[in-house]
Amino acid sequence: xQTIHQWPATLVQPVGSPLSLECTxxxxxxxxxxxxxxxxxxxxxxxxxxxxxxxxxxxVPQNLSxxxxxxxxxxxxxxxxxxxxxxxxxxAWSVSDRVGFFGQGTRLTVV
Amino acid sequence: xKEVEQNSGPLSVPEGAIASLNCTYSDRVSQSFFWYRQYSGxxxxxxxxxxxNGDKEDGRFTAQLNKASQYVSLLIRxxxxxxxxxxxxxxxRRGGSxxxxxxxxxxxxxTVWP
Numbered sequence: 001x002q003t004i005h006q007w008p009a010t011l012v013q014p015v016g017s018p019l020s021l022e023c024t025x026x027x028x029x030x031x032x033x034x035x036x037x038x039x040x041x042x043x044x045x046x047x048x049x050x051x052x053x054x055x056x057x058x059x060v061p062q063n064l065s066x067x068x069x070x071x072x073x074x075x076x077x078x079x080x081x082x083x084x085x086x087x088x089x090x091x092a093w094s095v096s097d098r099v100g101f102f103g104q105g106t107r108l109t110v111v
Numbered sequence: 112x113k114e115v116e117q118n119s120g121p122l123s124v125p126e127g128a129i130a131s132l133n134c135t136y137s138d139r140v141s142q143s144f145f146w147y148r149q150y151s152g153x154x155x156x157x158x159x160x161x162x163x164n165g166d167k168e169d170g171r172f173t174a175q176l177n178k179a180s181q182y183v184s185l186l187i188r189x190x191x192x193x194x195x196x197x198x199x200x201x202x203x204r205r206g207g208s209x210x211x212x213x214x215x216x217x218x219x220x221x222t223v224w225p
Contacts, residue, residue, distance in 0.1 A: 030211045043115075043217040044155070044199065055214030059212075092190055100145055100201065102154040 002027035006091050006103035007061065013110055019064075021079040023107050025090030031093040033074040035066055036102075039087040050074060086110045115220055117200050117216035123165045124223055132219050134200030137181065141202040141214075144176055144183045149218065156182040159185060190223040197221070 003026045013019060025031050035047045044057045048066035056066050063082050067075045074091055091103040115205045124130045132146075134152045143162050147155035161174040161183065173186040183202075187194055197218040204210065 034211055034212075034213075036188075044201075044213070046212055046214070049212055092211065092213075099143070099160075099203065099211045100147070100157050100213055101214040105154045107152075 002031075002091055002093070002095075002101065003102040004091060004101060005108055006084065006089075008106060009104065010107045011109070013081050015083060015110055016080045019076070019081055019085070019108070021076040021089055021091075021108075023074045023076075023103055025073055025074075028072075028093070028095050029072060031095045032095070034092040035052050035064075035074065035076050035085065036090045036092060037087045038090065039084075044090070050075070081110045083110050114214045115200055115202055115216040117118070117198075117219050118195075119217060119219060121220040124190050124211045124221070126190060126192060126225050128190050128222055128223075129220055130190045130194065130223070132185040132187075132198050132200075132221070134183045134185075134216055135181055136183070136200075136214075138204075138214075139181065140204050141181075144174070145148075145201040145203075145213065146172075146174060146183075146185045147199040147201060147215075148194075148200055151196075155199055181224055186197045190221075192223050192225055195222050 006023050028085050034049045036044045038044045050068045089106045117134050146159040148158050149155040150159045159174040167174045171188045175184045197220045199218045200216040201213040
């Protein structure tokens with residue numbers, strides 16, 4: 001069966017510091033991968049999606065970037081965090097017509 | 112313009128009652144519809160998907176879709192306190208690389224009281 005791993009579970013970072021969140025998927029090949037953010041008082045928002053290695057599309061302009069160096073690895077990064085980057089970050093995968101399975105998420109607080 | 116809208120609630124029902132959750136969407140291209148349950152502090156869990164007009168039943172859950180009205184709903188029969196959570200409606204354009212690009216409503220908070 002497919003599983004998705006995200007880490008860390010929680011993170012507190014100062015403004016201006018870098019960020020790296022990692023997500024890996026097991027049990028499937030060539031998944032589509034997604035990064036979502038859930039900010040306080042707002043709905044889940046799609047940030048990035050990837051249909052293959054080094055193929056990244058951004059949904060919204062922002063202070064973040066994403067990379068996919070391996071088939072089942074998806075990384076979310078920032079060079080300098082802003083207060084507005086705080087939120088609950090979720091990685092998700094889909095394959096064929098199976099869609100929308102989320103990892104456990106990373107709660108990021110920028111202070 | 113918001114793509115997916117839900118009543119924010121909170122919705123409160125007694126144990127054993129039917130909870131009705133509603134969602135409207137603006138993009139007529141949307142063809143796949145999902146309901147997620149999210150407990151506080153946890154990631155969303157997929158509970159229902161529906162692609163065709165009409166009803167789809169799975170246990171105590173029934174999803175209803177009306178594409179002409181751009182409306183999708185979730186009914187929870189025999190509600191239990193463990194159903195207390197936020198319910199998220201999501202839509203996507205079906206097919207290819209866009210399938211998993213989900214657009215969410217803000218969610219409806221449901222409380223089931225004993």
